Amino acid sequence: MAAIQWYPGHIARAERQLKEQLNRVDVVLEVRDARIPLATHHPQLEGWLGDKARVLVLNRMDMISPAVREAWEAWLRDRGEVPYFTDARQGKGVSQVARAAETAGSGVNERRIARGMRPRPIRAVVIGFPNVGKSALINRLLRRKVVESARRAGVTRQLRWVRLSDRPGKSANLEILDAPGIIPWRLDNQENAVKLAICEDIGEASYDNQRVAAMMVDLITQLPELAGETPAYERLRDRYHLNPREMTGESYLTQLGGDRHQGDLERAACELLNDFRKGTLGQIPLELPV
Numbered sequence: 180m181a182a183i184q185w186y187p188g189h190i191a192r193a194e195r196q197l198k199e200q201l202n203r204v205d206v207v208l209e210v211r212d213a214r215i216p217l218a219t220h221h222p223q224l225e226g227w228l229g230d231k232a233r234v235l236v237l238n239r240m241d242m243i244s245p246a247v248r249e250a251w252e253a254w255l256r257d258r259g260e261v262p263y264f265t266d267a268r269q270g271k272g273v274s275q276v277a278r279a280a281e282t283a284g285s286g287v288n289e290r291r292i293a294r295g296m297r298p299r300p301i302r303a304v305v306i307g308f309p310n311v312g313k314s315a316l317i318n319r320l321l322r323r324k325v326v327e328s329a330r331r332a333g334v335t336r337q338l339r340w341v342r343l344s345d346r347p348g349k350s351a352n353l354e355i356l357d358a359p360g361i362i363p364w365r366l367d368n369q370e371n372a373v374k375l376a377i378c379e380d381i382g383e384a385s386y387d388n389q390r391v392a393a394m395m396v397d398l399i400t401q402l403p404e405l406a407g408e409t410p411a412y413e414r415l416r417d418r419y420h421l422n423p424r425e426m427t428g429e430s431y432l433t434q435l436g437g438d439r440h441q442g443d444l445e446r447a448a449c450e451l452l453n454d455f456r457k458g459t460l461g462q463i464p465l466e467l468p469v
């Protein structure tokens with residue numbers, strides 16, 4: 180049986196809502212999780228976007244090391260992509276994203292002016308998988324709270340434009356939809372689904388915490404970055420008694436569980452997942468450029 184289960188009804192609804200939002204904008208700010216930039220990319224997205232301008236945002240940059248960030252930056256640039264790294268919780272890298280969106284959408288006004296029309300603000304929507312930090316980014320762009328940002332999937336609201344110029348001294352050239360677009364994800368790649376579940380970037384899905392925690396340990400132990408004595412490696416060994424050189428996810432969880440009850444093992448698995456999600460485990464990516 181697959182480790183992750185979805186509810187198809189939610190996928191259909193999310194897809195419909197996303198397409199409606201895409202139809203209204205000039206620019207798309209695609210937010211991915213910097214720990215899993217590939218698994219948080221949807222293979223159908225290019226098809227949905229057509230030739231609409233896009234700005235690629237890798238959020239949660241605080242959760243990966245500067246070396247890993249540089250590796251992704253080089254890898255993406257080699258492929259013609261320009262990533263903007265952000266920490267939407269602290270507001271880092273956010274003003275660069277706003278500028279990139281204005282530049283990416285400027286073609287709209289060039290066309291309007293050529294046709295004798297007055298320029299208008301560029302319209303953008305922030306899209307991405309559940310929980311990657313879309314609301315936090317919108318709120319940081321606007322420097323106030325217009326969207327609920329929470330650890331769990333938020334509520335849908337009526338679509339409304341919010342202008343960056345509503346901020347004193349800021350550009351009048353960008354408007355953002357206040358409801359972020361959620362990219363629905365189908366169950367056709369279990370490996371990516373597991374990474375999304377580990378990072379909690381998956382929304383309406385159910386999964387077995389113990390299996391997902393064991394898979395997380397397997398992914399971590401396979402990271403080449405941990406082959407050396409990096410701070411993250413030392414922390415795993417000293418604080419979590421996890422030796423990436425010697426353990427698999429199953430053997431680690433068995434050791435964690437010891438002769439404890441099933442409920443204790445479940446709690447240990449949840450704690451481990453939570454520590455990863457909060458960043459207490461260290462700056463650990465689950466993907467590196469290949």
Ligand SMILES: Nc1nc2c(ncn2[C@@H]2O[C@H](COP(=O)(O)OP(=O)(O)OP(=O)(O)O)[C@@H](O)[C@H]2O)c(=O)[nH]1
Nearest residue numbers: 239266267309310311312313314315328329332333
């Ligand atoms: N460490 C860290 N946490 C972040 C960052 N951005 C957002 N978060 C946290 O991630 C969680 C999800 O953020 P949201 O902004 O609600 O994510 P979302 O994509 O709008 O979520 P949905 O509405 O469920 O699709 C919150 O607990 C945020 O505080 C970041 O850059 N770094």
